[in-house]
Amino acid sequence: MSEVYGLWLRLTDSGYALLDFMQAGGVVMWALAGLCVLFWTLAFERLWFIRRVFPQWATERLHAWQAMQQESAENWQRSVRSAWLAQAREQLMGPLRLSKTLVAMYPLLGLLGTVSGMVAVFDVLAINGSGNPRGMAAGVWQATLPTMAGMVLAISGLFSLARLERDARQAIERLADQLRHD
Structure with missing residues (x-):
């Protein structure tokens, strides 16, 4: 029982530390957190789509392609193949545009957090002069946290987007190989 209570205390302390961190960064940190949740929701949805939904769609097209090869003219097949590949490209790459924007x-x-934090520093300087290092330090702290958080989120987002784009391109290439004219 004491292990569970100890774990509960550590989780509670971590939660309070996270709240302190978010409050220290100001409103911009909450906006970054919201965009982060949105981005990772979209990223996991894309990963699920690429790994689970798209292969089923591609399999349906492959079966239709095999049936079509037996009965239709070659120029019609090229048009259908091009249309399906364009559909696949739009299904896989289109939703990534929003993630890139985020x-x-x-x-x-x-x-923006840097600017708002520096405004807080200048407010302290205007009210108290330069004799209040604690007030200035709080403003500088507020200015650096959102900047750091924005950079960390951007870097992790770029790496995950690169992975998702690579997986999407590979899925399109596999479909293109499967839909070739034998």
Whole structure:
């Protein structure tokens, strides 16, 4: 029982530390957190689509392709193949545009946090002069946290997007190979 209670205390302490971290970064940190949740939801949806849904779609097209090869003219087959590959490209790559936009927004929001934090520093300087290092340090802290968070999110987002794009391109290439004219 004491192990469970100890785990509960550690989780509670971690939760409070995360809340303190988010509050120290200001409103921009909450916006970054919201965009982060949205981005990773989209990324996991794309991963699920590429690995689970698209192969079923591709299998249906492959069966239709095999049936079509037996009964239709070659020029018609090329048109159908091109249309299916265009559909596949749009299904796989199209939704990644929103994720790319979110990744581009991370550093910009971090920069907004920098500006708002520096405004807080200047407010402290205007009110108290330069004799309040604690107040200035809080503003600098507020300025650096969103910048760091925006950069970390952008870097992790770029790596995951590169992986998703590579997987999508490979799926399109596999489909193109399967739909070739024998």
